[in-house]
Amino acid sequence: MNSCDFCTMPTARWLYIPQVRALAALMTDEGVVVPLPNDGRWKACDLCSDLVDTDDMERLIARALTTMRTLGVPLPDGGPDLEFMATVVMTNFATVLAGVPTKQPL
Numbered sequence: 894m895n896s897c898d899f900c901t902m903p904t905a906r907w908l909y910i911p912q913v914r915a916l917a918a919l920m921t922d923e924g925v926v927v928p929l930p931n932d933g934r935w936k937a938c939d940l941c942s943d944l945v946d947t948d949d950m951e952r953l954i955a956r957a958l959t960t961m962r963t964l965g966v967p968l969p970d971g972g973p974d975l976e977f978m979a980t981v982v983m984t985n986f987a988t989v990l991a992g993v994p995t996k997q998p999l
């Protein structure tokens with residue numbers, strides 16, 4: 894069973910490998926830099942794969958946040974906290990969407 898690295902659903906069927914491996918990191922209010930987990934290989938389910946292929950970052954983020962909420966991950970209901978969360982997700986996804994990743998079946 895492969896879980897999708899975008900939406901976490903256990904139905905990943907595709908593997909994306911960015912041409913350039915990039916890592917994103919966050920800096921907390923205390924100035925601590927926290928690298929985001931990303932091994933340079935991104936598994937995707939059919940739905941997320943469509944969004945990656947069409948470079949639809951907005952729907953990809955919406956889908957990721959929705960499934961996290963469904964799975965019981967505590968997320969803010971809105972406002973700056975949710976915006977921050979979306980920015981974190983977007984920054985991490987940008988490391989694979991930037992450039993043209995190679996795509997292969999899992």
Ligand SMILES: [Zn+2]
Binds near residue numbers: 938940
């Ligand atoms: Zn997915």
